[in-house]
Amino acid sequence: MVMQTQQGLKEQYRLGSLLGRGGFGSVFAATRLSDGAPVAIKRVPRNRVLHWGELPDGTSAPLEIVLLAKVSTGFPGVVQLLEWLELPKDILMVLERPKRCQDLHRFIRARRFLPEEEARELFRQVLEAVRHCTSCGVLHRDIKPGNILVDLDTGQAKVIDFGCGTYLQDTAYTHFAGTRSYSPPEWTHFGRYYGKPATIWSLGILLHQMVCGEHPFRRGQNISWDHQLSLPQRLSQECQDLIRQCLSMLDLERPSLEELFCHPWMKDIHLP
Numbered sequence: 001m002v003m004q005t006q007q008g009l010k011e012q013y014r015l016g017s018l019l020g021r022g023g024f025g026s027v028f029a030a031t032r033l034s035d036g037a038p039v040a041i042k043r044v045p046r047n048r049v050l051h052w053g054e055l056p057d058g059t060s061a062p063l064e065i066v067l068l069a070k071v072s073t074g075f076p077g078v079v080q081l082l083e084w085l086e087l088p089k090d091i092l093m094v095l096e097r098p099k100r101c102q103d104l105h106r107f108i109r110a111r112r113f114l115p116e117e118e119a120r121e122l123f124r125q126v127l128e129a130v131r132h133c134t135s136c137g138v139l140h141r142d143i144k145p146g147n148i149l150v151d152l153d154t155g156q157a158k159v160i161d162f163g164c165g166t167y168l169q170d171t172a173y174t175h176f177a178g179t180r181s182y183s184p185p186e187w188t189h190f191g192r193y194y195g196k197p198a199t200i201w202s203l204g205i206l207l208h209q210m211v212c213g214e215h216p217f218r219r220g221q222n223i224s225w226d227h228q229l230s231l232p233q234r235l236s237q238e239c240q241d242l243i244r245q246c247l248s249m250l251d252l253e254r255p256s257l258e259e260l261f262c263h264p265w266m267k268d269i270h271l272p
Helices: 004-010 062-070 104-111 117-136 185-190 195-212 239-244 258-261
Strands: 013-024 025-032 038-045 051-053 061-063 081-086 090-096 102-105 149-153 157-159
Touching: 004 013, 013 038, 025 195, 038 061, 061 102, 062 081, 062 090, 090 104, 090 149, 104 149, 104 195, 117 149, 117 157, 117 258, 185 195, 195 239
Parallel strands: none
Antiparallel strands: 013 025, 025 038, 038 090, 051 061, 081 090, 102 149, 149 157
């Protein structure tokens, strides 16, 4: 899994264009020379790595790599870590990259919003990816359209970027990592949150963005406790119900992941 030298990197991969730059580093397109497979190479400056962990073989590694190693079990809905390299100033990660893909943010924007049928299929895949991460003991903490890749050839959705992730715990978190506009009201109001209901909140925002084409709280206003979510009339009652449940102000009132899978909208059953 660990590549030894930078020279090894140049011998094995041809670097291409910059795909994106975020708070934690840069991601480049690259090609694996041995078989021409497309990959992504993520470069993170060492001084930006705040948390380290331990791989199963005892190697010390940035937490993002430890979490990626946990979820990279061949599951199609999560980006696979192929190998990584520690340099004096940088950490490099080689990740799988579909040949033709687009992040969900751009995918939605190109269409203004997604029809419910299409949204349902992609949302189901994201739920399955979240369930996979949970079963591996990993909390992603930054589920949003920009962190979901859509393979344009197969329609497969892949969750990427575990830079804000952490170990899943049953107790409350008192430190927030992720995107502020996706943080749940319990964090904003009380400075603490539980991993699973906070994830459900971000999934509610995600589904809203898919079917409405915009963030439900995009004007950045504080979400008041008595806020009324206005949803387009064109949405089915089932879809509206699912979004409203996920965006319940009280974390205890939000459905669990398994309850989401059983929701009438997910099963395409119409409410009476």
